[in-house]
Amino acid sequence: MRLVEDQKITRSVPGFAERVAQESGQPIEACYQCGKCTAGCPLASVMDMKPNQVIRAVQLGLEDTVLDCNAVWHCSGCETCFSRCPRNIDMSRVNKALARLCIIEGRKPRDPAVATFHKAFLESMGRWGRAHEVEVLSLTKLREASQRLKDIRLGAVLFEKGRLGLLPSWVRKSRDVRRILADSEARARTTQETEP
Numbered sequence: 645m646r647l648v649e650d651q652k653i654t655r656s657v658p659g660f661a662e663r664v665a666q667e668s669g670q671p672i673e674a675c676y677q678c679g680k681c682t683a684g685c686p687l688a689s690v691m692d693m694k695p696n697q698v699i700r701a702v703q704l705g706l707e708d709t710v711l712d713c714n715a716v717w718h719c720s721g722c723e724t725c726f727s728r729c730p731r732n733i734d735m736s737r738v739n740k741a742l743a744r745l746c747i748i749e750g751r752k753p754r755d756p757a758v759a760t761f762h763k764a765f766l767e768s769m770g771r772w773g774r775a776h777e778v779e780v781l782s783l784t785k786l787r788e789a790s791q792r793l794k795d796i797r798l799g800a801v802l803f804e805k806g807r808l809g810l811l812p813s814w815v816r817k818s819r820d821v822r823r824i825l826a827d828s829e830a831r832a833r834t835t836q837e838t839e840p
C-alpha cells in the first residue's frame with residue numbers, strides 16, 4: 645500500500661508492525677493513541693516524531709518513516725512513557741528495536757552523532773565493563789566533526805567539579821560484559837544474514 649504523508653509518498657510494508665512487535669517484545673497493536681506517552685516524555689520537544697506518532701506509524705507499516713526519524717535515536721530509555729501507558733507498552737524497547745533494525749538494514753541514522761555516541765559507548769563498555777565517560781566523549785568528538793567544539797565549556801565545568809574522571813574504573817567481571825556484547829553482535833549479524 646502507498647500513503648501520502650507530508651506531501652511525500654511513503655510505503656506501507658506488510659508485516660512491519662509484527663516484526664517490530666517481535667523485536668521489541670511489545671504489544672504494538674494494543675496502542676489506542678491516548679497520547680500519555682508523549683505527554684510525559686521529557687525529550688518529546690526534540691523529537692521529530694512523538695512517541696505516540698512513532699507507534700502509530702509502526703502500526704501502519706510505515707517502515708521508511710520510522711526508521712528515518714530522529715526520535716528513535718533521541719529516546720533516553722527513561723521509561724516515563726511505560727509507567728504511564730494504560731496498555732503497558734514500553735516505548736524505550738520499541739525505539740531500541742527500531743534503532744537495531746536501522747543498523748541491521750544499513751540505513752544512515754537520522755542523527756549520525758547519536759549513533760556514533762552509541763557505538764563509542766558500547767566500545768568503552770566492552771573495554772572496561774562500564775562506560776568511561778571521557779573516552780566515550782573523546783571518541784564521539786574525534787569521529788563526528790559536528791560535535792568537536794560542542795559543550796567544551798560544560799566539559800570544563802564537569803571536570804573542575806570532579807565529575808569527569810580521566811582514568812577509567814572497571815568492573816571485576818568485565819570479561820562477562822564483553823561476552824554479552826559479542827553475543828548480541830553475533831545475534832544481530834545472524835538476523836541480518838537471514839533477513840529477506
Ligand code: SF4
Nearest residue numbers: 675677678679681729
Ligand atoms: S500511552 Fe500507550 S496507549 Fe497511549 S498512545 Fe502511548 S503507547 Fe499508545
Ligand code: SF4
Nearest residue numbers: 685719720722723725
Ligand atoms: S523512554 Fe524514550 S520515549 Fe519513553 S519517555 Fe523516555 S525518552 Fe520518551
